[in-house]
Amino acid sequence: MIDRLIKQIVKTQNPTVAGLDPKLSFVPEFIKAEAFEKHGVNLKGAAKALLTFNKGLIDALCDIVPAIKPQCAYYEMYGYHGVKTLYKTIEYAKKRGMMVITDGKRNDIGTTMEAYATAHLGTLGIGGETVEPFGGDALTVNGYLGSDGIKPLLKICKEQDKGIFVLVKTSNPSSGELQDRLIDGKPVYQIMGEMCEAWGNDLIGQYGYNSVGAVVGATYPKQLEELRGKLPHTFFLVPGYGAQGGGAADVAGAFDNRGLGAIVNSSRGIMCAYQKEDCPETDYANAARREALRMKEDILSQTGTIRLV
Amino acid sequence: MIDRLIKQIVKTQNPTVAGLDPKLSFVPEFIKAEAFEKHGVNLKGAAKALLTFNKGLIDALCDIVPAIKPQCAYYEMYGYHGVKTLYKTIEYAKKRGMMVITDGKRNDIGTTMEAYATAHLGTLGIGGETVEPFGGDALTVNGYLGSDGIKPLLKICKEQDKGIFVLVKTSNPSSGELQDRLIDGKPVYQIMGEMCEAWGNDLIGQYGYNSVGAVVGATYPKQLEELRGKLPHTFFLVPGYGAQGGGAADVAGAFDNRGLGAIVNSSRGIMCAYQKEDCPETDYANAARREALRMKEDILSQTGTIRLV
Numbered sequence: 001m002i003d004r005l006i007k008q009i010v011k012t013q014n015p016t017v018a019g020l021d022p023k024l025s026f027v028p029e030f031i032k033a034e035a036f037e038k039h040g041v042n043l044k045g046a047a048k049a050l051l052t053f054n055k056g057l058i059d060a061l062c063d064i065v066p067a068i069k070p071q072c073a074y075y076e077m078y079g080y081h082g083v084k085t086l087y088k089t090i091e092y093a094k095k096r097g098m099m100v101i102t103d104g105k106r107n108d109i110g111t112t113m114e115a116y117a118t119a120h121l122g123t124l125g126i127g128g129e130t131v132e133p134f135g136g137d138a139l140t141v142n143g144y145l146g147s148d149g150i151k152p153l154l155k156i157c158k159e160q161d162k163g164i165f166v167l168v169k170t171s172n173p174s175s176g177e178l179q180d181r182l183i184d185g186k187p188v189y190q191i192m193g194e195m196c197e198a199w200g201n202d203l204i205g206q207y208g209y210n211s212v213g214a215v216v217g218a219t220y221p222k223q224l225e226e227l228r229g230k231l232p233h234t235f236f237l238v239p240g241y242g243a244q245g246g247g248a249a250d251v252a253g254a255f256d257n258r259g260l261g262a263i264v265n266s267s268r269g270i271m272c273a274y275q276k277e278d279c280p281e282t283d284y285a286n287a288a289r290r291e292a293l294r295m296k297e298d299i300l301s302q303t304g305t306i307r308l309v
Numbered sequence: 310m311i312d313r314l315i316k317q318i319v320k321t322q323n324p325t326v327a328g329l330d331p332k333l334s335f336v337p338e339f340i341k342a343e344a345f346e347k348h349g350v351n352l353k354g355a356a357k358a359l360l361t362f363n364k365g366l367i368d369a370l371c372d373i374v375p376a377i378k379p380q381c382a383y384y385e386m387y388g389y390h391g392v393k394t395l396y397k398t399i400e401y402a403k404k405r406g407m408m409v410i411t412d413g414k415r416n417d418i419g420t421t422m423e424a425y426a427t428a429h430l431g432t433l434g435i436g437g438e439t440v441e442p443f444g445g446d447a448l449t450v451n452g453y454l455g456s457d458g459i460k461p462l463l464k465i466c467k468e469q470d471k472g473i474f475v476l477v478k479t480s481n482p483s484s485g486e487l488q489d490r491l492i493d494g495k496p497v498y499q500i501m502g503e504m505c506e507a508w509g510n511d512l513i514g515q516y517g518y519n520s521v522g523a524v525v526g527a528t529y530p531k532q533l534e535e536l537r538g539k540l541p542h543t544f545f546l547v548p549g550y551g552a553q554g555g556g557a558a559d560v561a562g563a564f565d566n567r568g569l570g571a572i573v574n575s576s577r578g579i580m581c582a583y584q585k586e587d588c589p590e591t592d593y594a595n596a597a598r599r600e601a602l603r604m605k606e607d608i609l610s611q612t613g614t615i616r617l618v
Contacts, residue, residue: 021424024435045435071417073424074424076425076428076429076443077424079443080392080395082442106382110481111332112330113382115332115383115385119386119388119391126350127351128350129351134385134388142414144451144453145481145483146483146484148481149481167416170418170454172454175455175457178453178455178497179453181492184490191487192487195487
């Protein structure tokens, strides 16, 4: 997975990912009106509106942004209809050539974690046919349960060229309550990061990074830079840019001297660009594209041209 | 939530919960054949088979077991059709008078965690109507992100009489990799447990327990007993009985002197009782009931009659 992602980043010269976390309040009125008229003012109508919104964003971003990151919570909030929209969003993004990092922060053990791995990254055989339940390229996961929660994913990552991003140092203000506490002189986030390096040991790609990545927030630039030094094979997924307060200078330390090593997420900044610009809502997808291009240039001002070697 | 759960436990004299983690291989052939014939040999057919299986189990258990615990992973594995089965399973269990602990181990921050809270415990207003996306009574969550990941749930817990169970000491062999590490001389699981006591401080019910519970595995009886002493207001959800190796003596330390303080889960033991008994598969629901009654007596042999005072 990580080599595919790196190639997409180099091709688009854009180390960012568009978070698709659609709330109904983000969706332009004309899209909602049409979906509610056609499908009813209910969860199904809402879910269809989200899908139309997402497809417009994907169309506007697919040639300039390497990947989307749909956040499961916002789909589950609209019930099983919303979860169908998650599936259809992933399917559409892949069709348009984008990679998909499913942000589920899933965690469990043994056969249950295998079930999550199958659901979000793998395939299932039913009656002689092989189907993809959701079909993402990578999944965010939470490592609190230790290796039993991660190892069931590694087999699918290896066999089907998929990847995971493990929560290491999250972007929120209270992340330090546990993650900054010291164990034998080392913060918990560093111990988790070192576990990522170990878990990914067998999944190192041709550019030196492995398919077990880490989530490290843009809101902690010092730790981001420190972890870049300590975890040389771990690719970072970096939330917290934009709405949460992180800027380009804050994420600079996440990159190596090729401009590789991290992909920075923006969700509301891109999805709601039309509200911030105050342009006509029919122009929402173009506004998203303008913001994505602005963000790309902002990050590239720190990394320079991104190179494979 | 916790008072409702405690009353159900006392009424049924049964401090156990039936884990509904259905894999297709657990479902009797006659159920699969009918579902596949009617809906096709595909994810929809599979999901319909799981629902029929679950409904049979709920019918057989609803007067003797206080709650079900559906594990989200096994529903997501069957795509959005599987997630519809999760919704329908929850709806049916509530209709039959059971409580529902949705086992999703969800975790995120801020508005995203609010979205999970709305999805699994709350309600959503659409076009003047209020709908429940999934409608569980309680949700399992992972506290690695700190208070920002838990506080968004507490409002819904308070306003809508719902609850959460936070992962503290999980039942798997590698849980100690992080959870047993010492911070200022205290293991991580104890720190997480103490955070549960603090988070639940405003949600204490009339029997002394609060609606922020903790997940503590039956496979660690010593820690279970230790935490019972240290976390006097925290109700425990105890996995690991049966298939994972825990027995009645192992969970004894989770209970207070009224027989309250914990609810013990069994998933495969109950769901697959017919396979273990080797009885006709048409008798699967009765076999589940026999196993649930056996498990109840097994646990009650440790607690004695369960009392409110």
